[in-house]
Amino acid sequence: MSEPIRLTTPLTKDKVKQLKIGDRVLITGTIYAARDAAHKLMVEALDRGEPLPIDIRDQIIYYVGPAPAKPGRPIGSAGPTTAGRMDAYTPRLLDLGLTGMIAKGNRSKAVLDSMQKNTAVYFAATGGAGALLAQRIKSYDVIAYADLGPEALAAMRVEDFPATVVADCHGGDLYKEGIKAYARD
């Protein structure tokens, strides 16, 4: 297996274009945590004509609802949640310049099409590896929707955060290709 690709944020479209499904990456920089409730609130804000709490151009959103942090730690266990629940909101954010998402599980056709149109990439982190992934998260700062608790919108500084490209901007979808390669009658 080839060496992982090192990526730093912001994730520009030039960087996105180089990535293809199956690539392993290590991400360093600032990424944002948001899941169901924060997505709903962000899209509702856009519907009202209000700006988002963050400038999401060239940014990565990690779909995560962490466990509480122990004293002296930035965050508790923090593995990915299922991406499909965010599909309804995602194309709006991609149209605004979001270039990367980290989560787990397959995406809708609408999201995959929008990713191709907008040059974005979808990474999978390992579901169930929350303790390992938390070690790669060096800070966690709530930016908006604090009352949502583990579902708040937060900025996180990550170092060598491990993920795999599962859908690229060229139309590749590892959830389809990977299963096809190993299915037997």
Next chain:
Amino acid sequence: MREIHVDQIRDAVAELCIKANCLLPEDFFKVLRSSAENEPSPVGRDVLCQLVENAEIAAADMSPICQDTGLAVVFAEVGQDVHIVGGAFEEAVDAGVAKGYTDGYLRKSSVAEPLFERKNTRDNTPAVLHTRLVPGDRLRIKLAPKGAGSENKGALAMLVPADGLEGVKRFVVETVRHAGSSPCPPMVVGVGIGGNMEKACLCAKWACARDINSRNPDPRYAALEEELLELVNKIGTGPQGLGGRTTAFKVNVEFCATHIASLPVAVNINCNAARHAEVEL
């Protein structure tokens, strides 16, 4: 009569919450490691190696294996010669869940009402409690935290006797295929056959929480467990749904008596951290 104080029950449940969520059973570690060696997909192997490393970190740090520390599913077997003193049994179990999830820095994922407000109860109560009255003067408690990614992919089919063994196999395989990447495979699949609607589901849940190396004592059902494992591992889902041969670590089957006109089959899916811990008081 043997007296057990509710405080003892509360503290035992609290400890089980932390233990089950942070410590992967040793047998399960072995299965993880051998799967990491045998999985042909490079991406799949990478995932399995991460899961081994993750479980080691969680154990060393006593932090949860997965941030979705689930609803607390509790199987209690209360000896009929036990006298519970100092308060109510069910309140003691919930007090234990609240204490364990708070003291152990576990995520609270329970909402009080499902449809309108969905307000978090903030202490992960109530437990999903299944109590049986059994002979003896002991109290056995098994706690199996269950996250939503896997729980949401369970299914029930009210088959009829004519559907037979083939119908059962088809339903199990299709349920696992449809689950795809959502339950964080490799999974442990619990299958409950027989009973009625709720009994089949309970059997499936119990099957899910069995030890990884356990087998159904009935050789026909043990053989079915093997065959179903082989069938689901042909689907190709693989670790995390990224393709591979290890879609499930294990299929556990439980059965019970049923109606002459029924063949209920329930499938309950557990994720790659099939967490459970138990204690006897």
